[in-house]
Amino acid sequence: MFEEGAELKEKHGAGNVADLSLGNPVTEPPAEFHRELKRLVENPPAGMHRYMANAGYAETRAAVAAQLSREAGISFTQDEVVMTCGAAGALNVVLKTVLDPGDEVIIFAPYFPEYLSYIENHGGVARVLAAGERFIPSLDTIAGALGEKTRAVVINSPNNPTGVVYREDFICELGRLLHDGSARLGRQIFLISDEAYRRIIYDGLKYPYIWPHYEQSVVVTSHSKDLALAGERIGYIAVHPDCCQREELVAGLIHCNRVLGYVNAPALMQHLVRQLQAVTVDIADYQKKRDFMYQNLAGMGYSLVKPGGAFYLFPRSPLEDDVAFVRGLQQHLVLTVPGRGFGTPGYFRIAYCVDDKTLECSLDGFRRAAREFKLS
């Protein structure tokens, strides 16, 4: 489908095709990033590009820990932080560390499709549960799925592809459920929270952290979205300070960061993000884009949940066959991704992390498709 999109761009000119298929923000990193980069380049500390400990620079880990402590209300030290090659690297390191062959990892559809590969990479088995109402996982379904093979549950909020942000009461109940399940099954079940979009959150919402609600928890995240550094592969793992066997777990994470061939998170980016833990791209701009797209699409008759974060919309496909609809929309020069790519047929994903002109240009195509498929 990507190739078909490329052909369309060739035929009609890239400027006439609204490509909303990729989660690759056009946003530039914030001014503070450029300032800090200039400062480092003009006064480079000796050895700035050398290997460091596999966990990352102590100063960077300490800066991450300090910011987490400020935000999450519990106290972290650098010993609970491992710097990684992005959130993708982080998640692979965590899974390699905690999984035994055949262990199950619960994920929720719609899911970020790479989860399936990451789990398989390390001998795990993905147990996919359909999310319920408004794309929130059902606690009953989770309770029914926990078993002797369950090693971890992965959540992703704000969510790719739905943009949905889980509420604190949901996380609280999930924590209780996993606590009881671990006790009943006699094995520690990890809650792995993929927070790649944590800072991209709207309407003045305060991010509901998992930390107060479950101790056997690990966060994976990156600065790909909050600092617009997706190509630089810089992220981290944070482990709950009161996690069982925390020291062994962190030693395992550091070991796996090494033996998986990541070795360490890129050095220069570690120097940079140390100073930028409290900095974020312009969220108001993303919120404006969300509002613009949500209002217009809802007005055309598309059925969709208004998301609280990330930069995706996940409307119901006007055709039962989401691939056929996405193909139809392509003919109107708008590129999106079918929901079945995220384990949820009957929907499609819009990535609105593009410039306003592209969003405006997409409306005509969405309108024609709405008419063609009789939405209004």
Added chain:
Amino acid sequence: MFEEGAELKEKHGAGNVADLSLGNPVTEPPAEFHRELKRLVENPPAGMHRYMANAGYAETRAAVAAQLSREAGISFTQDEVVMTCGAAGALNVVLKTVLDPGDEVIIFAPYFPEYLSYIENHGGVARVLAAGERFIPSLDTIAGALGEKTRAVVINSPNNPTGVVYREDFICELGRLLHDGSARLGRQIFLISDEAYRRIIYDGLKYPYIWPHYEQSVVVTSHSKDLALAGERIGYIAVHPDCCQREELVAGLIHCNRVLGYVNAPALMQHLVRQLQAVTVDIADYQKKRDFMYQNLAGMGYSLVKPGGAFYLFPRSPLEDDVAFVRGLQQHLVLTVPGRGFGTPGYFRIAYCVDDKTLECSLDGFRRAAREFKLS
């Protein structure tokens, strides 16, 4: 042992302990790197930090291909190059791509110890062969080890930990052997050449490339050593243009780069190394260090091969028990690594990629140990 080293430094002062245990060069990147970094930071191209195609920037891949074509005498295009997170990332991506579960990968002791993990990561089985005379693998031994499970042979020249550079006639015969073996066994056996130290080569030697000698070959390398960027995780995979099913292989490499969670090689470093393919750190300086250490140690009675490249020496341990000797040497405030860490007991590794003062400071310890263990 690293902890014991850290304790020694604490006790005696870091300046009084000669740490020759790590392959983490103190060399700074060459002036051209700093110039190019400044240029990029002052005039950043739009989107410099965004995702790009998982294979890397077309311009960077083309620059790598052009340099390889100039050096190796056969013609590469960007379609044979995939940018990676260092050579470690590159090797993991290659192994994930070519291995079926249970496939054997032949490596030679002494070996870079991470090879064992990398092979295991992807369901392979390491078949370790002892290198022969002067640390060169024996062709007869290789011939005897090829079998129905063999999928790949990994070579590493200049070698970590021995510093030995394989001669062209050896590579030529190895190529013939693998060609015949593949034909006999009815399966393509890959030659994977880890060339992390390719540019760190002495005495005016011309690097003997594998390319003219075997078509089913893949090179993994990085700019960690030649540009002194070890912490930045920037490297690449190059595939022989006439490799069987080359397009499928490269598509597999790109896919595995993504699903292993590397996603892409760090963006800014890709921009930088594009302009630096012909640039290398000061090799004469490394050669001076090699000569200094080799002459002094040989003069004290240590038995060692004079290496043609990399920045390691791998002398015979004066005690049969290399761990006991390394411990003894520690007491004289010199840190090295026992040979058994590289699969070859009875030797020890010296990394001389440190400043001259540290090397000078180490001589006294080596001399005392030589006396203590009756070398002369």
